[in-house]
Amino acid sequence: MWKARGTVTLSYTTQDVITGKNADFSGSMEDINYLDMKNRATTQWNAGIGIGYKVKNLGLFLDARYLGEIGSFTAPEKSDLFPELKNDYFYIDQKMKLTQFELGATISYTLFNSVKRIHK
Secondary structure, three states, X not given: OOOOEEEEEEEEEEEOOOOOOEEXXXXXXXXXXXXXXXXXXXXXXXXXXXXXEEEOOEEXXXXXXXXXXXXXXXXHHHHHHOHHXXXXXXXXXXXXXXXXXXXXXXXXXXXXXXXXXXXX
């Protein structure tokens, strides 16, 4: 993870309970570097299974893969690094783990086969 930049904007209108008038709030923070709030190194695991069939030069392959993540890209415990994000914009990161399931099908055709004999 090399870059983690963002801009926060918040705008809302609420009614003041004492005066009964509408109060507008708006604000923004430009080009915030969130990199310190992220985990740069996470652990992943990968499992898969596949089957293939070849007839002459034509190959047919089917496979399934699953990618799981042990750690989280985001670090909610570091959300105090930018107190104004938490206090003014109510921004708190949640844990984010990447998991992915893939199904694949491949058709291949071999143009040239070469077999070399080893003479003893």
